[in-house]
Amino acid sequence: MQYDRILIRFGEISTKGRNRKKFIEKLKRNIDFKLADFKDIMIETTRDRIYIVLNGEDSEEISNRLQTIFGIHSFSLAVKTSSAIEEIKAAALFAFKELDYVGKTFKVTAKRVDKLFPFDTNEINYQVGSHILTNVADLKVDVHHPMINVRVEVRSDATYITCKDIYGPGGLPVGTSGKSMLMLSGGLDSPVAGYFAMKRGLEIEAVHFYSPPYTNERSKQKVLDLTEVLTKFGPDIKLHIVPFTEIQEVIQKQVPENYSLISTRRMMLRITDEIRKKQRALAITTGESLGQVASQTMESMYAINEVTNTPIIRPLITMDKPEIIDVAKNINTHDISIRPFEDCCTIFSPAAPKTRPKREKVEFYESFVDFEALINKAVDQTEMIKISQQKHNQEIDELF
Amino acid sequence: MIYLDNSATTKPYNEVLASFVKVAENYYGNPSSLHGVGAEAEKLLMQARKQAAELLDILPQEVVFTGGGSEGNNLAIKGVALKHKHRGNHIITTSVEHPSVSEACEQLKEHGFEITYLPVNHDGMIELEDVKNAIKDTTILVSMIHVNNEIGAIQPIRLVGEFLKIYPKILFHVDHVQGIGKVPLSFKDLGIDLCTISAHKFNGLKGTGILYVRSGIQLSPLISGGEQEMQFRSGTENVAGVVAMTKALRITLENKERTIEKLEAIKCALIEGLLTNPVISINTPTLNSAPHIINFSIGGLKAEVFVHLLEEYGIIVSTTSACSSKKKMPSKTLLAMNKGEALANSAIRISLSGDNQLEEVPSIVKSINEATEKLGRVMR
Numbered sequence: 001m002q003y004d005r006i007l008i009r010f011g012e013i014s015t016k017g018r019n020r021k022k023f024i025e026k027l028k029r030n031i032d033f034k035l036a037d038f039k040d041i042m043i044e045t046t047r048d049r050i051y052i053v054l055n056g057e058d059s060e061e062i063s064n065r066l067q068t069i070f071g072i073h074s075f076s077l078a079v080k081t082s083s084a085i086e087e088i089k090a091a092a093l094f095a096f097k098e099l100d101y102v103g104k105t106f107k108v109t110a111k112r113v114d115k116l117f118p119f120d121t122n123e124i125n126y127q128v129g130s131h132i133l134t135n136v137a138d139l140k141v142d143v144h145h146p147m148i149n150v151r152v153e154v155r156s157d158a159t160y161i162t163c164k165d166i167y168g169p170g171g172l173p174v175g176t177s178g179k180s181m182l183m184l185s186g187g188l189d190s191p192v193a194g195y196f197a198m199k200r201g202l203e204i205e206a207v208h209f210y211s212p213p214y215t216n217e218r219s220k221q222k223v224l225d226l227t228e229v230l231t232k233f234g235p236d237i238k239l240h241i242v243p244f245t246e247i248q249e250v251i252q253k254q255v256p257e258n259y260s261l262i263s264t265r266r267m268m269l270r271i272t273d274e275i276r277k278k279q280r281a282l283a284i285t286t287g288e289s290l291g292q293v294a295s296q297t298m299e300s301m302y303a304i305n306e307v308t309n310t311p312i313i314r315p316l317i318t319m320d321k322p323e324i325i326d327v328a329k330n331i332n333t334h335d336i337s338i339r340p341f342e343d344c345c346t347i348f349s350p351a352a353p354k355t356r357p358k359r360e361k362v363e364f365y366e367s368f369v370d371f372e373a374l375i376n377k378a379v380d381q382t383e384m385i386k387i388s389q390q391k392h393n394q395e396i397d398e399l400f
Numbered sequence: 401m402i403y404l405d406n407s408a409t410t411k412p413y414n415e416v417l418a419s420f421v422k423v424a425e426n427y428y429g430n431p432s433s434l435h436g437v438g439a440e441a442e443k444l445l446m447q448a449r450k451q452a453a454e455l456l457d458i459l460p461q462e463v464v465f466t467g468g469g470s471e472g473n474n475l476a477i478k479g480v481a482l483k484h485k486h487r488g489n490h491i492i493t494t495s496v497e498h499p500s501v502s503e504a505c506e507q508l509k510e511h512g513f514e515i516t517y518l519p520v521n522h523d524g525m526i527e528l529e530d531v532k533n534a535i536k537d538t539t540i541l542v543s544m545i546h547v548n549n550e551i552g553a554i555q556p557i558r559l560v561g562e563f564l565k566i567y568p569k570i571l572f573h574v575d576h577v578q579g580i581g582k583v584p585l586s587f588k589d590l591g592i593d594l595c596t597i598s599a600h601k602f603n604g605l606k607g608t609g610i611l612y613v614r615s616g617i618q619l620s621p622l623i624s625g626g627e628q629e630m631q632f633r634s635g636t637e638n639v640a641g642v643v644a645m646t647k648a649l650r651i652t653l654e655n656k657e658r659t660i661e662k663l664e665a666i667k668c669a670l671i672e673g674l675l676t677n678p679v680i681s682i683n684t685p686t687l688n689s690a691p692h693i694i695n696f697s698i699g700g701l702k703a704e705v706f707v708h709l710l711e712e713y714g715i716i717v718s719t720t721s722a723c724s725s726k727k728k729m730p731s732k733t734l735l736a737m738n739k740g741e742a743l744a745n746s747a748i749r750i751s752l753s754g755d756n757q758l759e760e761v762p763s764i765v766k767s768i769n770e771a772t773e774k775l776g777r778v779m780r
Contacts, residue, residue: 217439396444399419399643400451400650 001094003059004080007162008050008066011073011170024050027071027173033235034065063166068233070199071176072168076151083117083159088124089131092150095161096132105142106132109149114156128152172201174234179203180283180313181276183268184239186222186341189287189316191230191333192324196315197285198234205279206230206237207272209244211347219341227387229333236388240275243381244268247374252348255365261353262362265295265304267371273308274379285313289324294353303357402760405718406601407549407578407693407751413603416648420605423640431637432626441639448639448646452610455646455653458587464611464632465642469577469598470500471622472611473543475633476573476594477504479619480541481513487569488538494518494526494555495736497545501575505543514538523685524553524737531560541571546585547578550720550733550749552684552693554583561590571617577601577609581652582660583690587612599641603753604648608641659754663691666758670694670750673765679772683734683747692752695720697734697743701775706748709775713767718749 008031013023028045031052035041040055041062052062059077066075081091092108110124119127128150133139150163182194184206194204208223220241227239247267255263272284288296295304305312316324328334403411423444429437431445446460453460466472481491493505495517505515516534518526531542542564544555557574564572573594579585580597587595594617598609613619613632625634652659671694674680679699698706703719710717720731730744750764 216434217436218434218442221439221443396447399423399444400447400647 001079001091002056003054003077003098005054005078005160006052006059006062006066006075007078007160008052008075008168009073010048010050010071011168012172013071014048023071023173023176026176027069030069030071030173030175030234031066034069035062038062067166067168069173070169070171070201070233071173073170074165074167076162076165078160078162081159081161083114083154083156085119085124085127088152088154088159088161089128091159092128092152092161093132093135095163096136096148096150099148099163101136101139101148103138104147105140105145106148106150107141107143107146108132108152110152110154112154114154116156117154124152124154169199169233171199174198174201175203177201177203178283179205179279179281180285181240181272181279181281182206182285183272183287184208184223184226185287186219186226186337187287188328188334188337189289189292189324191226191287191337192327192331193285193287193313193315194230195233195327195331195333197313198230200315202283202285202313203234204230204237204285205275205281206239207275208239208241209268209271210241211243211245211248214245214248214347215342218339222336222339222341224385224387225336226333228389229331229336231387231389233331236386238279239385239387241383241385242271242275242378243383244271244378247371247378248348250369250371250374254369255362257350258352258354259357259362259365260348260350261295262300262303262357263366264348265300266307266362266366267375269304270307270371270375271378273310274375275382276310278379283311283313284308285315287316288314289316289319289321292321294355297355299356300354303359303362306359306363401714401716402756402764403716404750404752404756404764405716406753406756407749408718409600409606410603410753411755412600412605412644413648413651415651416604416644419647420640420644423643427639431639432628444643445637445639448642451646452649455649456587456610456612458612459615461630462612462615464613464629465637465645466596466609466611466629466633467607467638468600468609469498469575469596471633472577472596472598472609473498473500473573473575474504475611475619475622476596476613477501477541477543478508478622479632480571480573480594481508481511482620483618484540484571485513488536488540489513490516490536490538490540492516492518492531492534492539492542494520494544496520496524496548496550496553496733497543498549498575498577501543501545520553520733520736522737522739523688524548524551524733525685525688526555526560528556528559528563531563535567535570539567539570541573543573543575545575545578547576547583547690547693548733549578549693550731550747551695551737552578552690554579554688554690557585557592558590561592565591578690578693580649581656582663582692584656587614593617599645599648602648602652604645605641608638608645610645655754660691662754662758663752663756666752666756666761667691667694669758669761670764673761674768676765677769677772679776680768681743683737683739683743694750694752695734696748696750697739697746698748698772698775699746700742701746701772701779703746703748705779706746706771706775709771710767713771715764715767718751720747720749 038057042053044051079091079095081087108125108129110121153160180202182204184190427441429441431442449460449463452463518530571593577598581602593614595612600606683695731747734744
């Protein structure tokens with residue numbers, strides 16, 4: 001006997017009423033995409049579950065991947081058996097013995113979906129429980145707080161036995177909330193923001209500002225690597241690399257030092273918004289966290305945000321730095337983010353930036369330059385790279 | 401020519417050589433340089449580290465690129481000894497180690513370290529009991545060869561690793577140089593803290609290797625300088641060599657199962673053939689031995705002369721290990737196995753690789769038989 005299928009439970013999707021079907025469809029497609037290289041599996045959708053029929057494929061690797069797919073609340077490795085009591089008993093014993101059970105307590109929880117089944121739930125519990133008890137030494141039953149719960153679900157076509165539950169990442173299936181542009185700097189915060197945006201069902205496209213010669217290949221590589229990590233949680237991601245040198249130099253010349261940071265952010269937001277329009281996204285996601293740096297005070301955000309009324313999603317806005325770092329470590333972006341290279345936010349950073357800038361002032365300083373033209377030029381020259389988890393540079397791959 | 405000295409070194413795969421040349425030619429930057437040329441080289445190095453980690457089922461930061469097997473063994477042993485000498489000065493190893501382990505230990509002796517060499521039984525295997533009895537309060541390291549390079553005996557790494565888990569402060573180093581690709585070993589599951597492999601034993605190039613250093617383990621570096629390789633091994637990285645090695649590792653591990661099966665078949669046929677020769681006695685144990693090494697003694701005949709004679713038949717074998725064969729010493733491993741001076745003096749090693757073919761066996765056996773006969777006639 002071996003694990004025959006994986007039973008996937010939805011989180012919040014269950015509350016989606018009439019839209020539920022769309023959410024489930026999307027989740028199924030995301031699962032399809034992530035498990036595409038397992039040729040033998042079959043994915044079945046029902047109203048409240050998705051089943052993956054393993055057909056002998058590696059259950060461990062599949063369960064690793066499922067833990068990265070948003071929209072999955074939890075899943076269990078299940079043994080499928082016919083709905084005959086002797087078969088059920090044997091299968092339950094097998095599933096139980098697959099666990100680390102020594103010295104633990106257990107109980108059986110039967111659920112009888114098929115009301116025609118000859119035994120009621122109490123009788124199923126009793127029969128399966130005593131079968132396990134007589135075949136496993138030193139085992140105790142605890143019906144209130146069992147360490148292992150053997151669930152037996154009797155349906156008319158088959159019975160499913162599960163006792164190993166694994167939590168998924170929760171959230172909503174990526175793509176069910178539309179698309180957002182993620183401003184990705186290469187620092188610690190923005191990839192985490194991207195992760196949270198995806199968790200709420202957003203598909204993301206990343207925008208990175210590149211200022212050669214002030215920032216170099218390695219800082220660009222950081223962003224490529226970070227984007228690749230994020231593809232683990234969703235589909236392929238488009239990365240837009242904006243040439244930003246000229247605008248930064250103009251700001252440097254034109255805007256007083258203590259306002260240059262605010263102005264830079266405004267330009268970045270305007271450019272991102274232009275790319276957003278072209279890519280038909282409806283929001284912009286940033287890694288801003290309230291009060292973290294000068295440009296993230298309430299006053300600064302007020303002055304920066306003036307340039308657009310596109311919704312700006314700031315998943316980290318109320319989070320503390322240690323909390324952000326924890327998430328970064330968990331999702332494996334931390335070690336990439338801390339590679340020590342300059343990015344467009346660290347160069348030209350003024351010694352004493354305004355923490356309480358005034359809108360009118362920054363508008364006045366900017367009014368002497370035709371930024372509109374510079375922005376259009378930058379958008380036109382933006383390079384788009386599609387990042388997928390498996391795809392690398394082919395020439396380099398051949399070396400390995 | 402039939403090349404049967406693969407435990408000394410293997411022929412590099414053509415694809416591996418091609419990678420080496422291409423990287424050396426096109427990505428010659430110093431990975432530590434800031435400019436783009438350096439960044440390109442660094443990217444290759446990172447990809448190599450990631451791929452090696454995936455293949456070995458360890459983390460990228462646990463891969464330390466070295467200059468080969470001897471360096472890896474020295475770094476592991478001396479690195480632990482120097483870093484942790486405040487904990488104790490006792491090291492346990494076996495009497496059948498490669499010189500890069502035993503000599504490193506001998507060197508440490510001069511610096512006040514105490515070395516216990518575990519004995520082996522007639523099959524060249526250590527006993528877990530002996531490990532248990534050797535442990536002291538001052539023990540800081542157990543270093544053990546996985547597959548013996550002379551006779552192919554496989555040490556009970558799993559047993560020792562499982563046992564050592566109750567001593568978290570005793571580090572466990574495994575010399576896996578002969579085992580990689582031939583006798584699978586899971587670094588993570590067996591409680592191994594340090595593990596050495598060397599590229600030229602799996603069809604990579606000489607001068608490259610990997611030391612697995614489990615995350616969190618501290619080592620004193622042997623080479624200080626620019627702090628490359630997580631500060632464990634300074635010096636500008638051999639990018640072309642490292643890329644070539646990871647390619648060789650990939651090819652080797654991808655074909656592992658097929659290769660092992662093939663080697664087993666050849667080994668079986670060879671032993672069967674050799675056993676028909678009355679002067680030959682097989683030293684490689686029947687059970688628990690690697691699929692690519694067959695060690696046999698030729699009844700008191702001079703091993704060195706036999707190697708040369710066999711070469712005239714177009715067959716390349718060696719006397720014991722390549723590293724000590726020029727010293728004309730009897731096989732240390734066979735002596736440790738209590739085989740006696742005579743057998744130890746006339747030991748021959750055949751070591752196979754995936755390039756060898758089952759069809760070659762009859763002519764190998766025939767040549768060996770002719771050579772022993774000829775040699776017997778002359779020498780007696």
